Amino acid sequence: MFVIFLTFVLSYGCAQKRLNTQSGRPEVVVDCGDVQLVKNIFNNRMLNEGYNVVAENNLSIEYEKEANVAMDFLFAISFGNKGGKPKKEVILNFMDVQNTVKVVANLRTVRSDGSRINSNDGKPALKFQKVIERLKREAENNCP
Secondary structure (H helix, E strand, O other): OHHHHHHHHHHHHOOOOOOOOOOOOOEEEEOOOOHHHHHHHHHHHHHHOOOEEEEEOOOEEEEEEEOOHHHHHHHHHHHOOOOOOOEEEEEEEEEEEOOEEEEEEEEEEEOOOOOEEEOOOHHHHHHHHHHHHHHHHHHHHHOO
């Protein structure tokens, strides 16, 4: 009976939810044509959250941050992560689209062996979508 219950919980209780966005990833369209302003607002938030900039160009910024203890434990159980903590990786892409800025995020977890696991669905993506929606409003309020 316990096995049936566990199978049900794992199958339905932990089902990954896909975001209802064009890309299926966290994304927003900021009603502001100033790409640099939007990038600065998003970048400040990521830095305040403890992320480090790994790479940057005119249209994207890549961030990395060590995962928290709970994620480290779950990763070790799920994927046998030996040695080294997993890291969270976020790539923000900024696209100038008809006097707006489309921001699309790519969320991944990086294992100690360097392999990456997509985190663009489920709770991490839903949580990040809420963050970028708040940043969208902040950017629109500060747009000239």
